[in-house]
Amino acid sequence: MQKSTSNRTTPKGIILLFITAIIWGTSFIAQEVGSKSLGPFTFIGIRTILGMLVLLPFLLIRDRGLKFDKKLLKSGLILGIVFFFAETLQQWAFTYSTSGRIAFITAFYMFIVPIIGVFTGKKYKALTWVSLVMGIVGLFLIVINPEDLGALNPGDGFTLACAVFFAIQIILIDKFTGEGVDGIRLSFMQFLVAGAILMVAMMIFEKPAPSSIIEAVPSLAYSGFMSCGIAYTLQIAGQKHCAPVIASLIMCLESVFAVIAAAIILGQHMSLREACGCIIMLLAIVLSQFANRE
Numbered sequence: 001m002q003k004s005t006s007n008r009t010t011p012k013g014i015i016l017l018f019i020t021a022i023i024w025g026t027s028f029i030a031q032e033v034g035s036k037s038l039g040p041f042t043f044i045g046i047r048t049i050l051g052m053l054v055l056l057p058f059l060l061i062r063d064r065g066l067k068f069d070k071k072l073l074k075s076g077l078i079l080g081i082v083f084f085f086a087e088t089l090q091q092w093a094f095t096y097s098t099s100g101r102i103a104f105i106t107a108f109y110m111f112i113v114p115i116i117g118v119f120t121g122k123k124y125k126a127l128t129w130v131s132l133v134m135g136i137v138g139l140f141l142i143v144i145n146p147e148d149l150g151a152l153n154p155g156d157g158f159t160l161a162c163a164v165f166f167a168i169q170i171i172l173i174d175k176f177t178g179e180g181v182d183g184i185r186l187s188f189m190q191f192l193v194a195g196a197i198l199m200v201a202m203m204i205f206e207k208p209a210p211s212s213i214i215e216a217v218p219s220l221a222y223s224g225f226m227s228c229g230i231a232y233t234l235q236i237a238g239q240k241h242c243a244p245v246i247a248s249l250i251m252c253l254e255s256v257f258a259v260i261a262a263a264i265i266l267g268q269h270m271s272l273r274e275a276c277g278c279i280i281m282l283l284a285i286v287l288s289q290f291a292n293r294e
Helices: 011-034 040-062 070-093 099-106 109-118 126-143 154-178 183-206 210-215 217-239 244-251 254-266 272-291
Strands: none
Touching (some): 011 040, 011 099, 011 217, 011 244, 011 254, 040 217, 070 099, 070 154, 070 183, 099 126, 099 154, 099 254, 099 272, 109 126, 109 154, 109 244, 126 272, 154 183, 154 244, 183 217, 210 217, 217 244, 254 272
């Protein structure tokens, strides 16, 4: 069995995951715009299939056909199901919330990863837990309205749930690539499984009109080809050269790029309270980076 290379963080892994964060952050805009025309299952389903199609020619040329083994099929099935829940929950959130807000709450997966790691026997420095507390404070300022402490935006709940699934995805990618599963094939299988589930859900629950799909083509194209096809594949490739906790921290920069993109493209602005929460979460990300430096 091939041992994981992710216990040693390299510049290659950092660069690949940094590019991933930029693409994901800007893709939040496409998701928000697309949500105005299409339901969650339809938008995510089509974009996932597009992502799969991006990888198909590469695999056909590189491998001279599609080659699957038992380990790849099992890993792809598990990862695809987790990916389905993570992506669908996040897209549902756009019905109730904005791209910048969703991006920062999604970033909470960086704190969930080490929590899950504790249950697998891993140990972390005290600064990691300090950053976790800071993250909770920042998250509270972003999602809780002080005028009604008992109320949560439904989108915040969906986003927090999706953060849990993204944390599981990060850990599973580290596990599967460490066992020798090819990253590109794994990404393809992830899209294939999730896309199949989403297409079925789309036809049962949403039945989109062709005109709605045509209206969302620009958002689908960017989100499908760039965010899904390229960025998620870069994530798998980058994680092969990055420890899971470090990888989650780097990828959380997507939230920063999302807020910047939302301000520039959509003209969205957070309240002072929400901005303070974002700053605290960003500081927590930086502190965690130092705490987990290898």
